[in-house]
Amino acid sequence: xxxxxxxxxxxxxxxxxxxxxxxxxxxxxxxxxxxxxxxxxxxxxxxxxxxxxxxxxxxxxxxxxxxxxxxxxxxxxxxxxxxxxxxxxxxxxxxxxxxxxxxxxxxxxxxxxxxxxxxxxxxxxxxxxxxxxxxxxxxxxxxxxxxxxxxxxxxxxxxxxxxxxxxxxxxxxxxxxxxxxxxxxxxxxxxxxx
Amino acid sequence: xxxxxxxxxxxxxxxxxxxxxxxxxxxxxxxxxxxxxxxxxxxxxxxxxxxxxxxxxxxxxxxxxxxxxxxxxxxxxxxxxxxxxxxxxxxxxxxxxxxxxxxxxxxxxxxxxxxxxxxxxxxxxxxxxxxxxxxxxxxxxxxxxxxxxxxxxxxxxxxxxxxxxxxxxxxxxxxxxxxxxxxxxxxxxxxxx
Numbered sequence: 001x002x003x004x005x006x007x008x009x010x011x012x013x014x015x016x017x018x019x020x021x022x023x024x025x026x027x028x029x030x031x032x033x034x035x036x037x038x039x040x041x042x043x044x045x046x047x048x049x050x051x052x053x054x055x056x057x058x059x060x061x062x063x064x065x066x067x068x069x070x071x072x073x074x075x076x077x078x079x080x081x082x083x084x085x086x087x088x089x090x091x092x093x094x095x096x097x098x099x100x101x102x103x104x105x106x107x108x109x110x111x112x113x114x115x116x117x118x119x120x121x122x123x124x125x126x127x128x129x130x131x132x133x134x135x136x137x138x139x140x141x142x143x144x145x146x147x148x149x150x151x152x153x154x155x156x157x158x159x160x161x162x163x164x165x166x167x168x169x170x171x172x173x174x175x176x177x178x179x180x181x182x183x184x185x186x187x188x189x190x191x192x193x194x
Numbered sequence: 195x196x197x198x199x200x201x202x203x204x205x206x207x208x209x210x211x212x213x214x215x216x217x218x219x220x221x222x223x224x225x226x227x228x229x230x231x232x233x234x235x236x237x238x239x240x241x242x243x244x245x246x247x248x249x250x251x252x253x254x255x256x257x258x259x260x261x262x263x264x265x266x267x268x269x270x271x272x273x274x275x276x277x278x279x280x281x282x283x284x285x286x287x288x289x290x291x292x293x294x295x296x297x298x299x300x301x302x303x304x305x306x307x308x309x310x311x312x313x314x315x316x317x318x319x320x321x322x323x324x325x326x327x328x329x330x331x332x333x334x335x336x337x338x339x340x341x342x343x344x345x346x347x348x349x350x351x352x353x354x355x356x357x358x359x360x361x362x363x364x365x366x367x368x369x370x371x372x373x374x375x376x377x378x379x380x381x382x383x384x385x386x387x
Binding site: 069109110 | 232
């Protein structure tokens with residue numbers, strides 16, 4: 001140990017790194033591994049029929065595919081025989097090492113793009129994603145514009161004397177249209193209220 | 195209101211309504227076939243008699259691949275059409291092979307004995323072949339050209355006219371290819387279930 005303490009400070013991290021590297025390397029030789037020696041394999045890290053990773057990915061892919069029998073349900077939700085068989089195929093392909101994207105591509109190749117519950121956002125499919133956003137923005141703009149118009153109209157209506165000459169002219173023309181009897185009654189009423 | 199504002203709502207509504215109207219005119223259950231024009235998935239399996247058969251054995255002929263089941267009522271309606279096909283076309287130009295869909299050997303054998311027909315039918319445990327063909331239900335029929343390309347697909351029970359036109363189309367395409375004419379894997383319309 002004294003040799004270690006006698007080394008220059010920069011050498012210690014290098015030695016530690018080398019030791020860590022050695023620890024990271026397999027503890028057994030390839031020959032020993034082939035003979036079945038060493039630690040048991042980590043089954044959860046290797047894709048296999050019953051690995052939790054395959055289970056999780058199967059659920060994920062099955063929830064993204066449409067059941068060809070039910071049409072409105074996913075392969076995961078459907079209880080039809082075909083959906084169950086499709087789940088088995090998904091699991092089998094994932095267990096053989098295919099990625100979720102590859103499994104999805106397999107079903108699209110066989111059934112067409114309608115098998116995907118969420119269409120790929122490309123080409124004409126983009127409309128599905130863009131139109132609702134456009135409708136929301138356009139609708140919001142229309143609502144705001146209308147609300148502003150209503151509030152402006154309200155201010156004008158309640159402006160009273162600030163309404164200006166045009167409002168006074170309008171009232172005068174309305175009075176002209178009244179009959180003689182009505183006008184007398186109105187003027188009397190206004191006088192009484194003063 | 196300025197001119198463009200006057201046309202804004204009709205301009206947005208008319209194309210949308212036209213799109214919806216177009217959608218309503220299309221049969222809801224009709225699905226596009228993804229397999230037409232592509233190579234037919236190969237399959238191999240046990241026949242109802244316990245032998246082994248495969249699609250590859252039929253390469254070189256126009257092959258009618260019919261997915262069926264003994265519990266399927268439309269398959270019973272369709273069966274005489276397949277009987278006629280088996281009788282009408284010689285084996286060296288047109289072959290017929292059934293794929294039994296979600297059914298067992300005993301029921302399938304009883305069906306064939308009761309309704310007739312001695313063409314090969316292959317069992318499909320796990321529905322793997324049906325999924326490989328993108329089958330959504332039975333009956334479904336694929337016409338495979340001599341080069342192994344799917345030339346058309348029919349969903350639901352076929353009439354004799356529908357089957358004949360599809361097979362004739364595949365045969366004429368084969369003849370054109372044999373005489374050096376151009377042959378394109380054109381799509382033949384799909385029937386609705």
